[in-house]
Amino acid sequence: xxxFLEQVLNGxxxxxxxxxxxxxxxxxxxVMGLINLAHGSLYxxxxxxxxxxxxxxxxxxxxxxxxxxxxxxxxxxxEIVVLRRLYRRDHLDQVLATFALILIFSEGxxxxxxxFPLYLDVPRALAGAVHVGPLSYPLYRLAxxxxxxxxxxxxxxxxNRTRLGVQIRAGEADREMIAALGIDxxxxxxxxxxLGAALAGLAGALIGPIQSVQVGxxxxxxxxxxxxxxxxxxxxxxxxxxxxxxxGVTDTLGRxxxxxxxxxxxxxxSAMSVxxxxxxxxxxxxxxxxxVWRPTGLMGAH
Amino acid sequence: xxxxxxxxxxxxxxxGALKATNGVTLDLYPGEIHALIGPNGxxxxxxxxxxxxxxxxxxxxxxxEGQPIDRLDAADRARIGLARTFQVSQIAPELSAVxxxxxxxxxxxxxxxxxxxxxxxxLDLIAAAMAFLHDAGLGERAAIHAADLSHGExxxxxxxxxxxLKPKVFLMDEPMAGLSPDGSKRMTxxxxxxxxxxxxLLVEHDMEAVFALADRISVLVYGQVIATGTVxxxxxxxxxxxxxxxDEAA
Amino acid sequence: xxxxxxxxxxxxxxLLAVALGAWASGEPFVVQLATRAAILGMAGVGxxxxxxxxxxxxxxxxAFFGIGGYAAGILASAAQNYExxxxxxxxxxxxxxxxxxxxxxxxxxGLIALPIGALSLRTGGVHFIMITLAFAxxxxxxxxxWPAYGGEDGLSIYVRNSxxxxxxxxxxxxxxxxxxxxxxxxxxxxxxxxxxxxxALAMARQNPxxxxxxxxxxxxxxxxxxxxxxxxxxxxxxxxxxxxxxxSPTMLSWHLSGELIVFVILGGVGRPCGPxxxxxxxxxxxxxxxxxxxxxxFPLGVILLLVVLFARGGVIGLVTGRNANA
Ligand SMILES: Nc1ncnc2c1ncn2[C@@H]1O[C@H](COP(=O)(O)OP(=O)(O)OP(=O)(O)O)[C@@H](O)[C@H]1O
Ligand SMILES: [Mg+2]
Numbered sequence: 001x002x003x004f005l006e007q008v009l010n011g012x013x014x015x016x017x018x019x020x021x022x023x024x025x026x027x028x029x030x031v032m033g034l035i036n037l038a039h040g041s042l043y044x045x046x047x048x049x050x051x052x053x054x055x056x057x058x059x060x061x062x063x064x065x066x067x068x069x070x071x072x073x074x075x076x077x078x079e080i081v082v083l084r085r086l087y088r089r090d091h092l093d094q095v096l097a098t099f100a101l102i103l104i105f106s107e108g109x110x111x112x113x114x115x116f117p118l119y120l121d122v123p124r125a126l127a128g129a130v131h132v133g134p135l136s137y138p139l140y141r142l143a144x145x146x147x148x149x150x151x152x153x154x155x156x157x158x159x160n161r162t163r164l165g166v167q168i169r170a171g172e173a174d175r176e177m178i179a180a181l182g183i184d185x186x187x188x189x190x191x192x193x194x195l196g197a198a199l200a201g202l203a204g205a206l207i208g209p210i211q212s213v214q215v216g217x218x219x220x221x222x223x224x225x226x227x228x229x230x231x232x233x234x235x236x237x238x239x240x241x242x243x244x245x246x247x248g249v250t251d252t253l254g255r256x257x258x259x260x261x262x263x264x265x266x267x268x269x270s271a272m273s274v275x276x277x278x279x280x281x282x283x284x285x286x287x288x289x290x291x292v293w294r295p296t297g298l299m300g301a302h
Numbered sequence: 303x304x305x306x307x308x309x310x311x312x313x314x315x316x317x318g319a320l321k322a323t324n325g326v327t328l329d330l331y332p333g334e335i336h337a338l339i340g341p342n343g344x345x346x347x348x349x350x351x352x353x354x355x356x357x358x359x360x361x362x363x364x365x366x367e368g369q370p371i372d373r374l375d376a377a378d379r380a381r382i383g384l385a386r387t388f389q390v391s392q393i394a395p396e397l398s399a400v401x402x403x404x405x406x407x408x409x410x411x412x413x414x415x416x417x418x419x420x421x422x423x424x425l426d427l428i429a430a431a432m433a434f435l436h437d438a439g440l441g442e443r444a445a446i447h448a449a450d451l452s453h454g455e456x457x458x459x460x461x462x463x464x465x466x467l468k469p470k471v472f473l474m475d476e477p478m479a480g481l482s483p484d485g486s487k488r489m490t491x492x493x494x495x496x497x498x499x500x501x502x503l504l505v506e507h508d509m510e511a512v513f514a515l516a517d518r519i520s521v522l523v524y525g526q527v528i529a530t531g532t533v534x535x536x537x538x539x540x541x542x543x544x545x546x547x548x549d550e551a552a
Numbered sequence: 553x554x555x556x557x558x559x560x561x562x563x564x565x566x567l568l569a570v571a572l573g574a575w576a577s578g579e580p581f582v583v584q585l586a587t588r589a590a591i592l593g594m595a596g597v598g599x600x601x602x603x604x605x606x607x608x609x610x611x612x613x614x615a616f617f618g619i620g621g622y623a624a625g626i627l628a629s630a631a632q633n634y635e636x637x638x639x640x641x642x643x644x645x646x647x648x649x650x651x652x653x654x655x656x657x658x659x660x661x662g663l664i665a666l667p668i669g670a671l672s673l674r675t676g677g678v679h680f681i682m683i684t685l686a687f688a689x690x691x692x693x694x695x696x697x698w699p700a701y702g703g704e705d706g707l708s709i710y711v712r713n714s715x716x717x718x719x720x721x722x723x724x725x726x727x728x729x730x731x732x733x734x735x736x737x738x739x740x741x742x743x744x745x746x747x748x749x750x751x752a753l754a755m756a757r758q759n760p761x762x763x764x765x766x767x768x769x770x771x772x773x774x775x776x777x778x779x780x781x782x783x784x785x786x787x788x789x790x791x792x793x794x795x796x797x798x799x800s801p802t803m804l805s806w807h808l809s810g811e812l813i814v815f816v817i818l819g820g821v822g823r824p825c826g827p828x829x830x831x832x833x834x835x836x837x838x839x840x841x842x843x844x845x846x847x848x849x850f851p852l853g854v855i856l857l858l859v860v861l862f863a864r865g866g867v868i869g870l871v872t873g874r875n876a877n878a
Contacts, residue, residue, distance in 0.1 A: 219806065234679065273698070
């Protein structure tokens with residue numbers, strides 16, 4: 001039972017990571033209508049920036065700041081140099097251009113940092129575990145969940161309580177309207193994109209102490225974030241939150257439970273292998289089911 | 303009195319708080335042109351879309367040839383004989399005019415999923431399509447890409463496609479829109495002949511054309527039919543005068 | 553003949569000439585490259601049916617490429633290890649016969665493309681892109697975690713599969729087999745796009761509302777194109793596995809889906825030979841840049857980016873001076 005609770009918490013932690021990724025994706029799509037495959041690269045940039053800053057200063061907070069800054073900067077540059085030429089193009093061009101960006105980012109990072117994975121240490125203040133009754137859970141992972149919740153609340157406040165939020169909502173509703181309101185669209189887009197990039201960078205930095213930091217780390221997360229966005233409904237931050245938790249928990253619990261359940265009626269070795277194969281497919285099956293039920297996602301328009 | 307071929311019963315459709323159609327009841331008899339007029343935003347296009355199945359009504363029913371068709375989707379309704387022309391011409395811009403019509407012919411024949419024979423060698427298909435293009439007055443322009451046709455020619459192409467479906471009913475959403483006075487006159491003559499092929503439910507703003515063509519007129523205002531009758535009835539109807547015709551009839 | 557037709561004939565003749573010339577001058581490696589270009593080109597031509605002609609931006613066609621590859625790998629390794637393919641409900645042996653492998657690959661991909669397409673086509677636009685990607689990824693992870701067929705390590709095919717009495721291990725013979733199948737696929741795609749179905753597919757892309765009003769469901773037309781396109785890509789995948797005598801989950805990876813799209817766009821969307829030209833250019837670039845630097849994907853990415861931003865209509869568009877879809 002404690003093992004199960006621990007897995008639920010792991011699922012939540014994974015879900016919050018996915019939320020940080022999916023929020024940026026869905027925001028960029030909602031406001032600019034852009035499909036950005038290179039979002040995973042920004043995650044990677046954040047992770048590498050954090051690893052480099054941590055190695056140089058030994059300070060985890062500085063590492064986080066570096067990750068946010070590097071990813072936001074990379075995002076802003078990419079938006080200004082490349083992506084703003086693509087808003088009016090069809091999705092095919094956007095896919096290809098952002099695919100090219102992935103090649104550039106991945107190879108560029110490999111060039112600078114080499115092919116060996118880097119490691120980030122868990123900051124001393126967050127080392128150790130929290131004990132509640134029989135359950136003990138790593139403090140750092142708990143901290144990630146808290147950060148995720150804080151970001152969700154922050155985004156909600158930003159969108160519902162600030163001028164920028166008004167502009168973002170206007171942009172989602174109608175592009176002509178923001179022009180009519182006298183908003184500088186180009187600047188708004190850059191800011192929104194950099195914001196999404198910073199969230200991805202934050203996710204990359206936070207995951208550093210849990211996984212290794214290496215080239216190509218962004219792609220699996222990117223694809224999962226796509227699943228989250230499809231499930232939640234494109235353009236909906238609330239949908240991204242719900243979808244991320246759903247996907248995170250399904251994936252984690254699937255890996256944990258399926259081999260056990262299958263072990264009930266086949267031998268241990270095949271239960272392990274069949275279970276893990278099915279578990280790796282579980283979130284996609286979840287997506288398929290939700291699609292049949294609601295083609296535009298849980299919180300999608302119409 | 304023959305039976306109506308198309309009967310619309312208490313159709314309702316709301317967009318949020320707006321009742322775009324609010325209990326519309328109408329019918330269409332074989333051989334007639336039934337014009338539907340009304341101010342902008344009265345719900346005319348919304349009504350047509352519900353008849354063809356593009357949008358689902360909230361309430362009400364539609365009978366075609368005595369059978370309810372409410373459960374059929376748009377493709378099914380097209381196949382049983384409801385042909386539609388759009389308020390804004392809907393064509394494949396990258397295909398030539400004749401190809402657009404050839405597709406309509408093959409769709410009506412139910413032979414779309416044929417993969418091997420090139421259509422350029424399918425002389426029967428081409429001849430059939432050309433005949434409809436000629437009927438619509440566009441025979442000369444068959445080889446032109448639809449994107450390069452003028453506005454009026456696109457309207458004609460729409461009609462060629464609708465004719466090619468050999469429908470039992472035409473549903474036309476403002477066929478005169480954007481035509482020159484001359485074009486409108488030709489379109490009027492064309493429609494006046496067409497009623498012998500199949501009856502027409504005609505949404506139109508051009509009053510001259512409506513009065514020249516219609517056997518019956520229904521007036522739609524704020525999603526409701528406020529009057530139905532012959533041209534003379536409608537001209538004389540005081541409610542219609544105030545609500546819609548205004549100074550035009552005065 | 554239009555300039556595009558001349559270009560098409562030239563590229564096919566050129567590919568054949570390169571392979572024959574390289575063989576004559578004793579450069580089997582170049583023959584191998586030409587074979588690779590032909591096979592990848594075939595996959596691109598297949599994808600183009602959905603993407604170019606149908607307007608369906610599938611980011612998951614690697615799934616079908618990989619399914620083709622695994623069909624070849626699984627059948628061949630069963631036969632080479634003298635193990636039955638399955639024992640239940642009927643015992644089926646493996647095979648090393650290329651035609652049977654091709655047929656299996658094509659049918660398997662078609663059967664899997666059907667539900668994937670049916671689900672993905674419930675939506676459109678960006679949804680479609682993300683969902684096709686996700687389903688391909690599902691198959692990718694399945695291949696990685698399912699141990700029976702090599703998991704992450706993949707499957708080796710010890711000896712290339714057989715076609716009649718031909719010596720398929722000879723690079724030139726294998727090239728000619730691939731080239732002949734490329735011509736076949738190209739011909740079939742060309743015929744299909746010019747058929748009645750091709751008209752409906754064009755309308756489904758350009759004006760689905762009109763297609764519906766003619767009594768034809770765009771969904772059915774699109775699904776058909778999606779499935780046919782998957783089948784063509786699977787045939788290429790089976791050959792690709794035979795070329796490398798190896799199949800692994802990389803054939804299913806999203807990276808490959810991206811590359812297939814790149815072939816189509818590099819050459820020119822909605823052009824029969826476009827993807828072949830794109831694949832040839834891609835293979836050349838890979839070879840050339842790979843010789844210049846270890847980090848060759850960086851300049852490749854820059855080139856792709858420039859093509860998207862500035863050379864719309866792809867290479868054929870540049871040569872013929874107009875967009876296919878203009
Ligand atoms: N999809 C929709 N969502 C919300 N409102 C809609 C939608 N379609 C139409 N409306 C509204 O419903 C009302 C009726 O529209 P409709 O297009 O049917 O009018 P119409 O009589 O055809 O007008 P016109 O003569 O200008 O073509 C209008 O107020 C319109 O804004
Ligand atoms: Mg209207």
